[in-house]
Amino acid sequence: MQFLHTMVRVTDLDASLHFYCHLLGLIETRRYENEKGRFTLVFLCAPEDSESANSKQSPLMELTYNWDPQPEYTTGRAFGHLAFRTNDLYALCDKLQKAGVIINRPPRDGHMAFVKSPDNISIELLQKGDNLPKTEPWASMENIGDW
Numbered sequence: 001m002q003f004l005h006t007m008v009r010v011t012d013l014d015a016s017l018h019f020y021c022h023l024l025g026l027i028e029t030r031r032y033e034n035e036k037g038r039f040t041l042v043f044l045c046a047p048e049d050s051e052s053a054n055s056k057q058s059p060l061m062e063l064t065y066n067w068d069p070q071p072e073y074t075t076g077r078a079f080g081h082l083a084f085r086t087n088d089l090y091a092l093c094d095k096l097q098k099a100g101v102i103i104n105r106p107p108r109d110g111h112m113a114f115v116k117s118p119d120n121i122s123i124e125l126l127q128k129g130d131n132l133p134k135t136e137p138w139a140s141m142e143n144i145g146d147w
Contacts, residue, residue, distance in 0.1 A: 003059050004059060004060065005043065005059060005060040005061060005062045006059070006060075006061055006062065007062040007063075008061065008063055008117070008119065008121055009065075009066075010063045010064065010065050010118070011070070011072070011118075011119055012119075013040060013042070013063065013065040016063055016117065016119065017042065017063070019118050020063070021044065023099055023101065024084060024092075024096075024123070025046075025047060026044040026045065026047075026061065027044060027045055027046075027050050028042055029044065029045050029050070029060065030042075030043045031043070038066065039064060041063070041064055042062070042065070043060045043061070043062050043063075044063065045059075045061070046084065079121075080122070081114070081123060081124045082121060082122070082123050082124070083123075083124040083125075083126060084123065084125055084126070085126045085127075085128045086126070086127065086128060087128050088127075088132075089107045089110065089111070089112075089125055089132060090107060090110075090132055090135060090138060092125060093125070101115050102116070102145065103115055103144065104116060104122075104143060104145050104146065104147040105143050105147050106138050106141035106142075107125070107138050108134065108138055108139050108140075110132030110134055110135070111126065111127050111131040111132075112124065112125065112127070115147075122147045124147075
C-alpha cells in the first residue's frame with residue numbers, strides 16, 4: 001500500500017493555483033487535460049518533496065477542475081483539513097494576509113494557524129521546528145469565522 005495523493009475539487013483553477021502555488025509555495029509537478037471528459041488535473045507538491053514527487057514516491061495534492069460549470073461542491077462533514085509545515089509561520093501568514101486571505105485562526109502560539117482556500121478548504125499551517133516566540137499582531141488576534 002502506498003499513499004499517492006489527496007484530491008480537491010476546484011471551481012476556479014487560476015485562483016486555486018495562485019493560492020496553492022504563488023501564496024503557499026507549492027510546485028506544479030504535472031498536468032493532465034482531458035478534452036473528452038472536459039476536466040483538468042493538476043498535481044502539486046511541497047518544494048521539499050519535489051525530488052521524490054517527480055519520481056512518484058511522494059504524496060501529492062491533486063486539483064481537479066471541471067471545465068463546465070458544476071453545482072457548487074461541498075467539503076462534506078467528514079473532511080477535516082489539509083496540513084502544511086512551513087519554515088516561518090509568521091512570514092507566511094503575513095504574505096497570505098497581504099494577499100487578502102483571511103487568517104481564520106491566527107498563529108497566536110507561534111505554532112499553528114488556519115486559513116481557507118478559494119474553495120473553502122481548511123488549510124492548517126504548522127511551524128517547522130520549535131514554536132516561534134509570541135509576536136504581535138498575531139499574539140492578540142481573534143479567530144475569524146470557522147476552519
